[in-house]
Amino acid sequence: MMTRTRYFVVASLLVLGVGVGSGLVAYYVGFPAGAFTRGDGPDELRFIPRDATVVAYADVADVMASEVRQKLHKAIPYEENGQREFQEQTGINIETDIDHLVACLNPDTSGSKQGAGMIVARGRFDEVKIEALMRQHGAHVEDYRSKRLVVADFSDHPTGFAVSFMEPGLVAVGSTNLVRTAIDLHQGGDNPQAGLASVTRNEELMNVVKTLESGNVWAVGRFDALASHANLPPGFAERLPAITWFSVSGHINGGIRGVIRAEARDDEAANNLRDVIRGFMALGKLQAGSNPQVQLMLQSLELGGQNKTVALSFVVPAEIFDAISTMAPKKRLPEKPEAEKKPGL
Amino acid sequence: MSAPRTSPTLFGSAARILDLSLGQMLWSRRSVFLGLLLGMPVLIAAAIRTIDLMYRSGIDVNGVRVQGATIFGLMIWGLYIRFIVPVLGVFYGTSLIADEVDDKTITYLFTRPIPRSAVLLGKYLAYLVCTVLLVLPSVMIVFFLIVPTAGGSIAAAFPSLLKDFGMLAVGLAAYGAVFALVGTRIKRPLIVGLVFAFGWEPAVLLFPGYLKRLTVAYYMQALVTHDMPQDSAVSLLMQVFREVPSVATSLVALTVIVVAAVWAAGRAVEQKEYVLEQ
Numbered sequence: 001m002m003t004r005t006r007y008f009v010v011a012s013l014l015v016l017g018v019g020v021g022s023g024l025v026a027y028y029v030g031f032p033a034g035a036f037t038r039g040d041g042p043d044e045l046r047f048i049p050r051d052a053t054v055v056a057y058a059d060v061a062d063v064m065a066s067e068v069r070q071k072l073h074k075a076i077p078y079e080e081n082g083q084r085e086f087q088e089q090t091g092i093n094i095e096t097d098i099d100h101l102v103a104c105l106n107p108d109t110s111g112s113k114q115g116a117g118m119i120v121a122r123g124r125f126d127e128v129k130i131e132a133l134m135r136q137h138g139a140h141v142e143d144y145r146s147k148r149l150v151v152a153d154f155s156d157h158p159t160g161f162a163v164s165f166m167e168p169g170l171v172a173v174g175s176t177n178l179v180r181t182a183i184d185l186h187q188g189g190d191n192p193q194a195g196l197a198s199v200t201r202n203e204e205l206m207n208v209v210k211t212l213e214s215g216n217v218w219a220v221g222r223f224d225a226l227a228s229h230a231n232l233p234p235g236f237a238e239r240l241p242a243i244t245w246f247s248v249s250g251h252i253n254g255g256i257r258g259v260i261r262a263e264a265r266d267d268e269a270a271n272n273l274r275d276v277i278r279g280f281m282a283l284g285k286l287q288a289g290s291n292p293q294v295q296l297m298l299q300s301l302e303l304g305g306q307n308k309t310v311a312l313s314f315v316v317p318a319e320i321f322d323a324i325s326t327m328a329p330k331k332r333l334p335e336k337p338e339a340e341k342k343p344g345l
Numbered sequence: 346m347s348a349p350r351t352s353p354t355l356f357g358s359a360a361r362i363l364d365l366s367l368g369q370m371l372w373s374r375r376s377v378f379l380g381l382l383l384g385m386p387v388l389i390a391a392a393i394r395t396i397d398l399m400y401r402s403g404i405d406v407n408g409v410r411v412q413g414a415t416i417f418g419l420m421i422w423g424l425y426i427r428f429i430v431p432v433l434g435v436f437y438g439t440s441l442i443a444d445e446v447d448d449k450t451i452t453y454l455f456t457r458p459i460p461r462s463a464v465l466l467g468k469y470l471a472y473l474v475c476t477v478l479l480v481l482p483s484v485m486i487v488f489f490l491i492v493p494t495a496g497g498s499i500a501a502a503f504p505s506l507l508k509d510f511g512m513l514a515v516g517l518a519a520y521g522a523v524f525a526l527v528g529t530r531i532k533r534p535l536i537v538g539l540v541f542a543f544g545w546e547p548a549v550l551l552f553p554g555y556l557k558r559l560t561v562a563y564y565m566q567a568l569v570t571h572d573m574p575q576d577s578a579v580s581l582l583m584q585v586f587r588e589v590p591s592v593a594t595s596l597v598a599l600t601v602i603v604v605a606a607v608w609a610a611g612r613a614v615e616q617k618e619y620v621l622e623q
Binding site: 002004005008009012013015016019020022023024026027211304305306307311 | 367368371372412414415418474478479481482485486488489499500503504505506507570571
């Protein structure tokens with residue numbers, strides 16, 4: 001063998017050896033976070049407790065300014081009840097006050113089966129007005145770690161509902177216990193030894209979060225934990241696919257582009273789930289008929305993922321929302337009294 | 346008094362031919378083409394990684410970041426399985442004996458006191474060593490560049506890399522053996538090889554029926570751990586009529602293809618009279 005051939009063989013085997021060695025070390029020991037990747041996610045994740053079963057993010061300003069939102073608002077000009085109720089209770093206008101938010105659902109320590117939820121939102125908030133409005137609705141103010149905690153007691157939730165402005169432009173709204181934990185995390189940061197850790201310490205969840213960053217709305221959660229807390233009909237839970245993690249990510253602008261990802265228990269469960277989805281996709285394509293918008297949407301469906309991961313990407317084209325606006329009944333909000341229209345009279 | 350000389354065995358002779366041919370194969374003009382072919386995925390991977398590091402934009406499908414492992418799977422399917430492995434098999438496999446005939450150097454090999462089939466076997470092994478030592482490091486570099494993008498985990502994807510190595514080595518062996526047979530039996534082996542690899546195989550895989558069992562790709566796809574890409578109408582059709590044999594069946598079938606094709610190629614070299622054009 002010529003010397004240069006020998007060098008080539010040695011170099012090639014060296015590359016393979018180093019690569020396989022590094023891979024084996026990564027597989028058995030694990031590289032420290034950041035060795036190969038840049039870990040991120042919204043900054044507000046630092047205030048979400050580690051045991052969150054669902055974490056969601058929405059770039060509210062982006063979504064509210066999107067064409068889809070404008071079209072839907074024109075097509076269905078009713079005031080959203082939830083949005084109005086939230087504003088009445090808290091004084092926060094979701095449409096104008098919030099830039100982006102992170103929401104979470106955690107197991108409730110008080111034993112409630114429905115779990116506890118919290119929203120950490122960044123935006124522009126009139127703290128005095130919001131506190132006054134909540135006090136009008138029977139809320140009281142507590143002092144917690146030098147932060148004002150506005151607590152409203154609801155009969156349907158044992159731990160109550162609280163709002164706290166953790167820093168200018170950052171509000172935590174939700175179950176009182178979770179808001180308290182958010183304040184703890186804001187004040188002291190992660191302290192796993194003391195039993196206080198944010199969701200950023202949940203490596204499994206954060207690995208999923210990192211893949212969702214390009215969407216302006218996303219959610220990730222433990223499917224099995226959710227299913228066990230849901231009031232499902234008897235026998236239904238056993239028939240659900242064996243999914244551990246799920247995630248939904250989307251980009252809302254002219255239309256909606258997104259991907260639904262599920263992490264199955266094993267490769268076999270993933271293959272079964274893929275087969276089921278393929279079946280539904282085929283059925284959908286048969287049922288689409290001659291509707292070009294629906295056909296376009298169904299054509300955009302793409303099934304992917306590997307090993308235990310099943311991913312379904314989709315596009316809801318802008319034309320669908322145009323079609324909705326033509327189909328929606330032209331019912332308007334009740335007319336305002338004449339006197340309100342002409343304040344000068 | 347010296348001991349009587351014994352004629353070298355088939356495998357001993359093949360090892361000598363392997364030693365001789367490996368250098369020739371590596372430092373030939375064809376290797377420039379091989380280098381370009383295998384450099385392409387590495388350059389693509391480096392570009393994607395650079396974009397990911399500099400702009401953190403990665404690759405989006407429908408507005409959603411695609412994980413590094415998924416991109417790696419797409420590259421394995423689209424570049425290595427569907428293109429690089431068959432191309433290497435065609436270009437190197439068909440030329441194992443044909444090059445010696447064209448260069449009129451086959452006589453020097455055939456006048457050695459070794460079985461003729463050892464020449465074919467040695468050259469086939471040289472092809473295998475040469476391509477495996479070039480393709481696997483290329484895949485390894487692509488893996489380490491691509492998988493960490495968009496939060497991908499090296500540790501999670503590593504077992505599938507080892508399976509990819511095995512699958513690619515088996516694929517190179519099978520395609521090389523088939524095209525070595527084509528090269529020893531048929532007059533214009535390159536054209537026939539290209540038609541087989543890029544005409545017959547993709548076409549037959551599109552339709553239901555038994556014909557697809559007469560391809561290497563049919564058995565290879567069972568060894569691939571990544572999802573088949575659905576990037577075109579042809580891919581979708583392949584997905585619909587995809588009938589995947591079990592891993593054990595595929596391994597047995599590919600072993601039979603390799604052994605039978607190399608044996609038949611060896612027989613052809615033993616029996617054929619090569620007339621060198623003046």
